[in-house]
Amino acid sequence: MQAVVTCRKAGTQDVEALFTLIEGYARQGIMLPRSRAALERMIHTFVVAEVDGVVVGCGSLFKLGTDLVEIRSLGMTDGYRGLGIGNKLVEFLLQEAKEQGLHKVMALTYAVNFFERNGFHVVNKEIFPEKVWTDCVNCAKQHACDEIAVLKVLN
Numbered sequence: 001m002q003a004v005v006t007c008r009k010a011g012t013q014d015v016e017a018l019f020t021l022i023e024g025y026a027r028q029g030i031m032l033p034r035s036r037a038a039l040e041r042m043i044h045t046f047v048v049a050e051v052d053g054v055v056v057g058c059g060s061l062f063k064l065g066t067d068l069v070e071i072r073s074l075g076m077t078d079g080y081r082g083l084g085i086g087n088k089l090v091e092f093l094l095q096e097a098k099e100q101g102l103h104k105v106m107a108l109t110y111a112v113n114f115f116e117r118n119g120f121h122v123v124n125k126e127i128f129p130e131k132v133w134t135d136c137v138n139c140a141k142q143h144a145c146d147e148i149a150v151l152k153v154l155n
């Protein structure tokens, strides 16, 4: 029987799964760490992907301005990468952004090809307002950021 993949908004019952997933990538320097308390506070910004009811991926939308939002904390658990679930999560996040009336979606990432396949293009980091960099104070690489900025403008 084929596995059922679904995307949905996260709830407080997902905090532990999100914490574990993000912590794993934070240790590899791919994501910023998020405490359980912070996740609880920001849970309304998160979406999750489930396979047969088990959380295998997540992503979040962080509002940066009246029309600009950032995709953050996007990742799959081991064994679930490369199965098209990331594409589904991004689609879901873009739909969420649209419903919130936000038409410019950006991300800072190393997975540039993945975002390009989802209709984003590489842009100069300098085009974003100062506000974008609020989270960077928590990043070990803040003075040597090598992530690439990508942007998608929604119709």
Ligand SMILES: CC(=O)SCCNC(=O)CCNC(=O)[C@H](O)C(C)(C)COP(=O)(O)OP(=O)(O)OC[C@H]1O[C@@H](n2cnc3c(N)ncnc32)[C@H](O)[C@@H]1OP(=O)(O)O
Pocket: 025, 030, 071, 072, 073, 074, 075, 076, 077, 080, 081, 082, 083, 084, 085, 086, 087, 088, 107, 108, 109, 110, 111, 112, 113, 114, 115, 117
């Ligand atoms: C803003 C941020 O949060 S950036 C952090 C991004 N997260 C990470 O780097 C964590 C590690 N990676 C992952 O968790 C996942 O691989 C993700 C989120 C990047 C992509 O999710 P997946 O489910 O693996 O991607 P999916 O299977 O939908 O792949 C879609 C396409 O992107 C490509 N792709 C997937 N991951 C990557 C990557 N890291 N770099 C480049 N291309 C990629 C795939 O080859 C695939 O191409 P295809 O459609 O021609 O086959």
